[in-house]
Amino acid sequence: MKMATVYVWFLVLGSVVLCNLVKMLLPSISSYLSKVFQKNVEDEVEMRAVIQAMKKELSSINMMDEFARYARLERKINKMTDKLKTYVKSRTGQQTKIKWVVNIVYYILQAVLMISLIWKYYADPVTVLPSKWISPLERMVAFPSGVAGGVGITCWLVVCNKVVAIILQAVA
Amino acid sequence: MQCPDDTSLNTPEEKTCLSSAQRRAEIRRRKLLMNSEDRMNRIVGFTKAEAENNGASRSVTAPMFHLDLDRSDSWSTYPSPRLSPFLPEAVGSSHPHSDLPERRGYPLPDTSEVLGGGVDEDVTPGVRQRPRGEAQLTADEPSRSGSPRRGLQKYLSRFDDAMKLRGQLANEKQAQDAAGSDPDELDSFRLFRLVGSVLLAVFVRVFVCKYLSIFAPFLTLELAYMGLYKYFPKVEKKMQTTVLTAALLLSGIPAEVINRSMDTYRKMGDVFADLCVYFFTFILSHEILLLVGPEETETP
Numbered sequence: 392m393k394m395a396t397v398y399v400w401f402l403v404l405g406s407v408v409l410c411n412l413v414k415m416l417l418p419s420i421s422s423y424l425s426k427v428f429q430k431n432v433e434d435e436v437e438m439r440a441v442i443q444a445m446k447k448e449l450s451s452i453n454m455m456d457e458f459a460r461y462a463r464l465e466r467k468i469n470k471m472t473d474k475l476k477t478y479v480k481s482r483t484g485q486q487t488k489i490k491w492v493v494n495i496v497y498y499i500l501q502a503v504l505m506i507s508l509i510w511k512y513y514a515d516p517v518t519v520l521p522s523k524w525i526s527p528l529e530r531m532v533a534f535p536s537g538v539a540g541g542v543g544i545t546c547w548l549v550v551c552n553k554v555v556a557i558i559l560q561a562v563a
Numbered sequence: 564m565q566c567p568d569d570t571s572l573n574t575p576e577e578k579t580c581l582s583s584a585q586r587r588a589e590i591r592r593r594k595l596l597m598n599s600e601d602r603m604n605r606i607v608g609f610t611k612a613e614a615e616n617n618g619a620s621r622s623v624t625a626p627m628f629h630l631d632l633d634r635s636d637s638w639s640t641y642p643s644p645r646l647s648p649f650l651p652e653a654v655g656s657s658h659p660h661s662d663l664p665e666r667r668g669y670p671l672p673d674t675s676e677v678l679g680g681g682v683d684e685d686v687t688p689g690v691r692q693r694p695r696g697e698a699q700l701t702a703d704e705p706s707r708s709g710s711p712r713r714g715l716q717k718y719l720s721r722f723d724d725a726m727k728l729r730g731q732l733a734n735e736k737q738a739q740d741a742a743g744s745d746p747d748e749l750d751s752f753r754l755f756r757l758v759g760s761v762l763l764a765v766f767v768r769v770f771v772c773k774y775l776s777i778f779a780p781f782l783t784l785e786l787a788y789m790g791l792y793k794y795f796p797k798v799e800k801k802m803q804t805t806v807l808t809a810a811l812l813l814s815g816i817p818a819e820v821i822n823r824s825m826d827t828y829r830k831m832g833d834v835f836a837d838l839c840v841y842f843f844t845f846i847l848s849h850e851i852l853l854l855v856g857p858e859e860t861e862t863p
Contacts, residue, residue: 554839
C-alpha cells in the first residue's frame, strides 16, 4: 500500500502517456475498424473496373457513325457511375460514423480514467515536498489533498498532460 | 479669350496669351494633384477627420489581416462607382476632358496639355464652376453625415469581410488537412526555453531549493528569456483565422486588438508550458534523488 502511494506520481504519468499515445493512434484504429466492418469491398473495385472498360470502349466508338451504340454505352456508364457514387457515399458515411464512435469512446474512457484517478487519490498527494520549496503557491499545488507541501493529483495531471503533449509534438 | 495656334504665334500679345493659358493650366493641374484624396472623401461623403482616422486604422490593420488591404486600396486609388453620380450634378462642367479629372479625383498625365491646348473659354468656366460644386458638396455634408449611406457602406464592408473570412477559413482548413502540420511548431527559441527550464529545474533541485522557493529562479529565467528573445531568429507565426477570431472581427472588435490579445495569449501559453516543464523536471529529479539516495545509503 505504501509502495502504491509512493508511486502515484508514476501511475498518473503513465496513464497520461497511455492516453496521449492512444489519441495519436485513433485515426489508424478508425480506418482499421472501417475496413473490418465494410462489406462488399470487391463490388466497388469491380464496378470501377467495369466503368473503366466501358469508358475505353466508348472512346473507340465514333459518335457520328454509331450514335445509337455510343448513346447506349454512355447511358450505361452514367448509370454505373451513379451507382458507384451512391456506394462511395454510403461507405464514406459509414467511415465517418465509425470515426465518430471511436473518438467518443476514447474520450469517454479517458474521462472515466481521469475521474477514477482523481476519486481514488484526491486526498493523497502524489508526492510531498517541504512546503517552503513551493511557496507561495503551495495551496494551489496541493489542491485537493490539502496536505502542506504536497502536490495534488489535479496539478500533477495538468503538468503531465502538458509535458507529454510537448514531448509527443517534438517527437511527431 | 481665344489663343491662336502655336504655328501662327508672332506677336508678343499672342505669346503672352498662350503663356497665361499655360500658366492657368499648370495651376489647375497642381490643384488637382494636391488634395485629391480630400476631394474624393468630400465627394464620397466622409469628412476629413473621419478619412484620417480610417486611413490610420486601415494602415495598422493591413499587414495582419489582408482583408482590409483591398478595401484600403480601393478607397485610396479607385473611387466607388456608387458615389460618382453626385459629381456631375455638383460640378456640371461642359468640357468633356475637364470632367475626367473631376470625376476620377486624380489627375491624368496629359490633363494640362488637353486643357492648355483647348479653348480658353471652356477652361475658365470649368475653373469657375468647381468652387461652386465644392461649395454645394460642403453644404450637403451635414445632411449626409448621418445618412444611411454610411450604414450601408459599413454593412457592405462587413459583408465583404465575412465573405473573405469564410474563404480564408475554408482555405486554411484545407491546407491544414493537406499538410497535417501543427501550427505550434517547436522553433529554436521555444526549444531553447524548454531545455533551459529543464536544466534550471535540475540545478535548483540539487543546489538551490533548500534556500529559497523554486519559483523564484523560474521567474528570473522567464525575465531572462524576455531579454534574449530578440537575439533569436523571429519565426513569423501565421495568424490563424479561427471561427473565434472571425466572430470577434465581425462583431466590430478591431483586428489590431484581436492580434494583440492573441499574441498575449500565446506568450502566456509559452510561460505556462515552461512552468509545467520546470515543475515536472523538478518533481522527477526529486523522486529520482529520493530513489537513488536511500539505495546508496543501503549499499555499503
